[in-house]
Amino acid sequence: MTYGPMLADALGLLSSGMPEGGLDGFRAAYPQARTRLVAQREEFDGSLQHALLIKDGDGATISLSWCADRALPWPLRGVHRAGEHLLLRVNGIETPVARAIACLDFIWDESALSDRLIADSLVREELAEAREPLGDTALQEAMDAFRRARGLLTGAATRAWMDRNRISHQELEELVALEAAVAALRSRVAAGRVEDWFAEHGAELDAVRVARAVFVTEPAVPDADGFLHAVERAFADGSARPGEVFATLRRGDLDGETAERIFGAVPGTIAGPFPVEGGHLLVKVLAVEPAVLDETVRDLVERRIFGEWIEERRNTAKIEWFWGVAERTAAGAGAPRERA
Numbered sequence: 001m002t003y004g005p006m007l008a009d010a011l012g013l014l015s016s017g018m019p020e021g022g023l024d025g026f027r028a029a030y031p032q033a034r035t036r037l038v039a040q041r042e043e044f045d046g047s048l049q050h051a052l053l054i055k056d057g058d059g060a061t062i063s064l065s066w067c068a069d070r071a072l073p074w075p076l077r078g079v080h081r082a083g084e085h086l087l088l089r090v091n092g093i094e095t096p097v098a099r100a101i102a103c104l105d106f107i108w109d110e111s112a113l114s115d116r117l118i119a120d121s122l123v124r125e126e127l128a129e130a131r132e133p134l135g136d137t138a139l140q141e142a143m144d145a146f147r148r149a150r151g152l153l154t155g156a157a158t159r160a161w162m163d164r165n166r167i168s169h170q171e172l173e174e175l176v177a178l179e180a181a182v183a184a185l186r187s188r189v190a191a192g193r194v195e196d197w198f199a200e201h202g203a204e205l206d207a208v209r210v211a212r213a214v215f216v217t218e219p220a221v222p223d224a225d226g227f228l229h230a231v232e233r234a235f236a237d238g239s240a241r242p243g244e245v246f247a248t249l250r251r252g253d254l255d256g257e258t259a260e261r262i263f264g265a266v267p268g269t270i271a272g273p274f275p276v277e278g279g280h281l282l283v284k285v286l287a288v289e290p291a292v293l294d295e296t297v298r299d300l301v302e303r304r305i306f307g308e309w310i311e312e313r314r315n316t317a318k319i320e321w322f323w324g325v326a327e328r329t330a331a332g333a334g335a336p337r338e339r340a
Contacts, residue, residue: 010064038051038128089320090122091317091318092125095120126313139177143172146179194293194298203290206288207248208286211228211283211284211286212244212245212246213243214282215281218280221272227282268286269285
């Protein structure tokens, strides 16, 4: 690759004063290079400076920055140790503690916290290099969906939620835009792969609708018609633990033996008890539904494919924790671990 013209244009981009506005044009002019614009605000004086990371086809990375006269050069900015505000860095993408708290609810709602934080960093790394712009109409649609999902159906409810979570309107828009960008990225990653994945793994998404309860000690199996009454009595006398009674279970979320017994049961009969954390699970099977590739299952398949894509990236990521012990990084395959 010939770097001269590209570096000259990159320097012009950085010195323009508005590098974000010219980034798409730069990427269009040099599509063979992966580029990421990195911004840093100096806490001391509030000044903002940018650097451009350019990765060529051989995997080498060029780091380029430009500093105005009497400004603080990039290598001297933020030279102090990572403060308490910084929790995690994945491939150079930093996660402040405030960002981590946002992840608890707004974006990732499935895995352990450490997995969600690492996944969020990897996704933001990808979006920093290839993020599709979100127009006003798309942002409004995403905002409406965000509010519906959280029951924020009035302006007053939304403002109360923002006050409770100490979020400004701009921060809310940024969260919603990121959520929409993650959904778009998930669709791009899964594009053209859903049908093949379903053909190979579709049985994992078979569903069974059940009534269930966890008993403190191994229970006697009640008559199927009296199951709910038995659960009521057990909860009343303290021998059943509180929890959701009616649920939909997926085959792939159960261990092999449990799945075989529950999915093999005739609807209207009882399966179990199964030893689980906190006691013994008893299940009444209400209906068994083989998976079909409808809208709900397609969304689940996209999420499974996206999860596999994240895991592949995680296996080669450089992960640095700045809080707690480095061994807290999940024992996923191959992720390098470092102690801060």
